[in-house]
Amino acid sequence: MATNLPRTDVVVIGLGAVGGVAVLPLVSAGLNVIGLEAGGWMSTRDFAPDEIRNNIRDWPQAVPKAKSEIPTSRANINFEAVQGGGHPMMNGVGGTSLHYWAQSWRLNPWDFKTVSETTNRYGAHRIPTDSTVEDWPISYDDLEPFYDRVEYALGVSGYAGNVNGTLQPNGSQFEGPRSRPYPMPGLRSSGFTDMMSEAARQLGWNPFQGPAAINTEIYGNRPGCFYHGFCDRGGCHAAAKSSTAVTTIPEAMKSGLLKVVTHARVLKIVNDADGRVTGVEYLSGNQVMFQPAAAVLLASHTYENTRLLLLSKSREFPDGLANNSGQVGQHYLSHHQGAPVLALFPKDLNNWYGLPAQGVAIDEWADDNFDHSDLDFIGGGNLWAHTDRKPISAAKMSTFDLVPTWGAKWKAFISENADRTNTSYIQKTTLPYRGNYLDLDPQVKDKLGFPVIRITAELRDNEKRIAAFTQEKMEAWYRAAGATQIVRTGLGTAMGPSTHAYGGTRMGDDASTNVTDRFGFAHEAPNLGVLGASVMGTSGARNPTLTAQALAWRTAEHLAANWDTITR
Amino acid sequence: MNNKNKNPEHAVGSEGELVLSRRNLLKGVGLSGAALMTAGSGSIIAQTSEPVASPARIRVMEAFETLTAAESAALDAFASRILPSDDGTPGAHEARAVHFIDRGLTGAMAASREQYAVGLAALDEHAMQVGGSAFYQLSASEQDAIVEAMTLSAIPAFPMLNAGFFNLVRTHTIEGTFSDPYYGGNRDFVGWDLIGYPGVRVMSTPDEIIQGRDLAPSRQSAYDMPTHTKDPVVAPAGGVSHGH
Numbered sequence: 001m002a003t004n005l006p007r008t009d010v011v012v013i014g015l016g017a018v019g020g021v022a023v024l025p026l027v028s029a030g031l032n033v034i035g036l037e038a039g040g041w042m043s044t045r046d047f048a049p050d051e052i053r054n055n056i057r058d059w060p061q062a063v064p065k066a067k068s069e070i071p072t073s074r075a076n077i078n079f080e081a082v083q084g085g086g087h088p089m090m091n092g093v094g095g096t097s098l099h100y101w102a103q104s105w106r107l108n109p110w111d112f113k114t115v116s117e118t119t120n121r122y123g124a125h126r127i128p129t130d131s132t133v134e135d136w137p138i139s140y141d142d143l144e145p146f147y148d149r150v151e152y153a154l155g156v157s158g159y160a161g162n163v164n165g166t167l168q169p170n171g172s173q174f175e176g177p178r179s180r181p182y183p184m185p186g187l188r189s190s191g192f193t194d195m196m197s198e199a200a201r202q203l204g205w206n207p208f209q210g211p212a213a214i215n216t217e218i219y220g221n222r223p224g225c226f227y228h229g230f231c232d233r234g235g236c237h238a239a240a241k242s243s244t245a246v247t248t249i250p251e252a253m254k255s256g257l258l259k260v261v262t263h264a265r266v267l268k269i270v271n272d273a274d275g276r277v278t279g280v281e282y283l284s285g286n287q288v289m290f291q292p293a294a295a296v297l298l299a300s301h302t303y304e305n306t307r308l309l310l311l312s313k314s315r316e317f318p319d320g321l322a323n324n325s326g327q328v329g330q331h332y333l334s335h336h337q338g339a340p341v342l343a344l345f346p347k348d349l350n351n352w353y354g355l356p357a358q359g360v361a362i363d364e365w366a367d368d369n370f371d372h373s374d375l376d377f378i379g380g381g382n383l384w385a386h387t388d389r390k391p392i393s394a395a396k397m398s399t400f401d402l403v404p405t406w407g408a409k410w411k412a413f414i415s416e417n418a419d420r421t422n423t424s425y426i427q428k429t430t431l432p433y434r435g436n437y438l439d440l441d442p443q444v445k446d447k448l449g450f451p452v453i454r455i456t457a458e459l460r461d462n463e464k465r466i467a468a469f470t471q472e473k474m475e476a477w478y479r480a481a482g483a484t485q486i487v488r489t490g491l492g493t494a495m496g497p498s499t500h501a502y503g504g505t506r507m508g509d510d511a512s513t514n515v516t517d518r519f520g521f522a523h524e525a526p527n528l529g530v531l532g533a534s535v536m537g538t539s540g541a542r543n544p545t546l547t548a549q550a551l552a553w554r555t556a557e558h559l560a561a562n563w564d565t566i567t568r
Numbered sequence: 569m570n571n572k573n574k575n576p577e578h579a580v581g582s583e584g585e586l587v588l589s590r591r592n593l594l595k596g597v598g599l600s601g602a603a604l605m606t607a608g609s610g611s612i613i614a615q616t617s618e619p620v621a622s623p624a625r626i627r628v629m630e631a632f633e634t635l636t637a638a639e640s641a642a643l644d645a646f647a648s649r650i651l652p653s654d655d656g657t658p659g660a661h662e663a664r665a666v667h668f669i670d671r672g673l674t675g676a677m678a679a680s681r682e683q684y685a686v687g688l689a690a691l692d693e694h695a696m697q698v699g700g701s702a703f704y705q706l707s708a709s710e711q712d713a714i715v716e717a718m719t720l721s722a723i724p725a726f727p728m729l730n731a732g733f734f735n736l737v738r739t740h741t742i743e744g745t746f747s748d749p750y751y752g753g754n755r756d757f758v759g760w761d762l763i764g765y766p767g768v769r770v771m772s773t774p775d776e777i778i779q780g781r782d783l784a785p786s787r788q789s790a791y792d793m794p795t796h797t798k799d800p801v802v803a804p805a806g807g808v809s810h811g812h
Binding site: 044045047048049050051052056057188190191226227228229230237238348349350352353354391392394395396404405406407408410411412414415418419 | 649650651652654655657659676712715719734738739742743745746747748750751759760762763764765766768769770771772773774776777778779780781790791793795796797
């Protein structure tokens with residue numbers, strides 16, 4: 001029998017990138033908040049420059065909870081879903097924001113209105129017929145104030161491209177208007193990024209350094225980036241990376257209104273006969289606890305948000321909480337961020353101490369920034385050339401079919417070329433489709449005996465055509481910079497477990513095709529809010545975290561401002 | 569990570585293993601005709617005119633945690649063909665990649681232990697059939713021929729000796745050669761030197777970065793940095809400095 005705890009105002013499930021942001025506006029409004037986190041606290045001393053630990057053995061991600069519930073995956077229903085690899089997300093206060101690349105983009109205005117914009121410009125027939133894409137219920141302008149709040153609360157560095165409609169030379173010429181510049185300048189350039197920028201200008205493109213939730217100067221009593229080269233999948237040893245663990249969570253704790261409960265594994269969200277949620281059941285050690293609350297914000301990642309709803313069955317919701325519509329798990333997509341282009345240059349690039357977020361971007365071929373009239377796809381990709389190299393991955397470099405993969409010739413090859421390669425990162429518009437979805441795996445269970453999530457999803461023609469198109473642009477860019485060898489990788493197939501996972505609790509006004517409303521509250525359970533990329537219906541061509549955080553802030557503010565109505 | 573004991577004859581390394589001296593090496597049986605390196609220093613020490621089969625003769629006496637004597641000999645010879653030292657510069661052997669693998673197989677890489685047991689036994693058995701001796705005792709060219717056949721999965725009598733097993737050993741050999749020395753490989757930073765990586769550091773200035781492979785190597789493990797040990801934090805005032 002569960003131990004009943006004293007009632008609180010709001011329970012937040014998961015103190016990661018989004019839950020860790022939402023707690024701040026909640027306590028600012030004077031609400032009492034309990035944050036349930038499956039992991040524990042980590043410190044800067046835990047984040048060593050250690051490629052084996054961070055990148056090969058997946059620590060700190062490889063903690064027991066996430067590791068025991070790795071989703072199974074299959075391309076479509078003709079296959080059996082299999083579990084493989086690691087879990088893309090982690091548990092811990094700060095969650096995956098501890099060790100992510102920290103690229104902090106705003107989506108393009110087009111990403112919010114893909115259906116209407118495409119219809120207006122090219123005709124409705126250009127929307128892929130098997131896609132379930134809808135316009136978002138809100139626009140870029142609706143979200144702009146919340147992007148702004150998050151950029152300043154966390155500390156995001158970068159160069160604005162459009163301030164109140166005035167274009168700025170150092171930023172993206174295609175971004176939506178922002179109300180003010182970033183709180184601090186972007187990460188510094190390097191010899192390599194300068195070389196790539198120069199090549200882009202030769203092609204007539206506008207290169208710019210992308211934004212990152214990484215300090216570049218002292219901000220919030222934290223130092224600027226140390227550029228030591230172990231940012232990728234590593235937490236920051238200097239606390240320069242603006243994870244929620246060192247920004248909004250400690251800030252919210254100062255109020256005395258946020259109680260952080262670590263090593264709390266949520267089992268179920270409980271509801272009453274009216275379909276309203278009453279609290280959360282969680283496991284602490286071997287003890288089952290029940291935390292009653294006036295409102296619940298579900299703030300895990302896309303897979304766990306969906307799983308917890310599907311596992312929270314009741315008389316009122318026999319198919320899972322807020323799922324009488326059957327929409328929980330639908331409109332799933334994982335970002336098409338694969339299909340890179342590899343380049344080999346005839347000189348050292350001096351990239352040993354770079355980081356993934358230290359890069360230069362091209363937006364000319366992203367979103368609807370170019371004319372698609374004569375093309376066979378909509379959307380596009382953001383081209384990203386970045387500095388990130390560590391010794392093991394450097395030695396595992398492609399041989400570009402110039403030498404064998406072992407022996408004396410290979411040794412001589414990597415000795416000469418380990419610092420001469422670059423792998424692009426191209427994030428592509430990805431849409432939801434019929435037949436791509438999440439549900440509970442019929443066989444595979446976690447350690448407690450609960451089914452894990454099953455992914456059934458594959459990339460479709462639109463995504464693969466973007467991949468082919470952007471690879472051609474990327475190759476041209478590398479060639480202009482002097483690359484002598486190029487490898488284009490395959491265009492992509494299944495949508496396996498990913499850090500960039502979207503949908504499952506999509507946000508929209510139509511309750512028959514969406515789980516959550518325009519503010520992120522469940523249509524069927526009005527005091528249950530959902531935070532994270534699971535509410536997003538399109539991916540855009542850039543990293544999701546900042547958008548998910550802005551949406552989380554907006555949901556939290558909406559809850560505080562409409563407290564009496566929402567909690568009754 | 570340090571060469572604490574530089575006794576020229578007979579030194580005990582930091583992990584208690586016996587590091588053979590140059591003279592003992594030269595006196596040893598079956599020395600390679602190619603240049604040799606001590607396991608401890610990575611420096612080129614000698615050319616010898618004695619014709620020998622393979623540099624895998626440089627045996628360092630020390631305990632393996634899980635690999636048997638035969639397994640470690642086969643694996644060291646195998647890893648030495650993937651990343652050889654015939655050219656006179658350190659390879660997988662000098663980096664002690666096998667020690668990295670051995671230690672890994674007792675922990676994070678334990679899922680591969682059985683594959684190593686079966687694969688290395690098959691490797692020796694196959695070597696015995698085609699060359700009349702254990703794999704590590706074959707000549708370098710005989711070893712290369714077997715490795716080449718493995719990459720093509722062309723040893724049907726031994727299905728274990730396929731590209732999958734080759735890739736597993738190759739991956740772990742790379743990890744053992746280029747990882748932080750904390751894990752038992754990359755001895756004396758020979759792996760990082762090979763690819764021109766100037767080593768881990770707390771921070772990097774633009775002036776340092778622009779030097780690329782010419783930057784003076786840091787010669788430290790991540791865990792040589794006091795910021796990354798997990799020793800208890802010592803109170804700054806009045807406390808005795810906590811050596812690491």
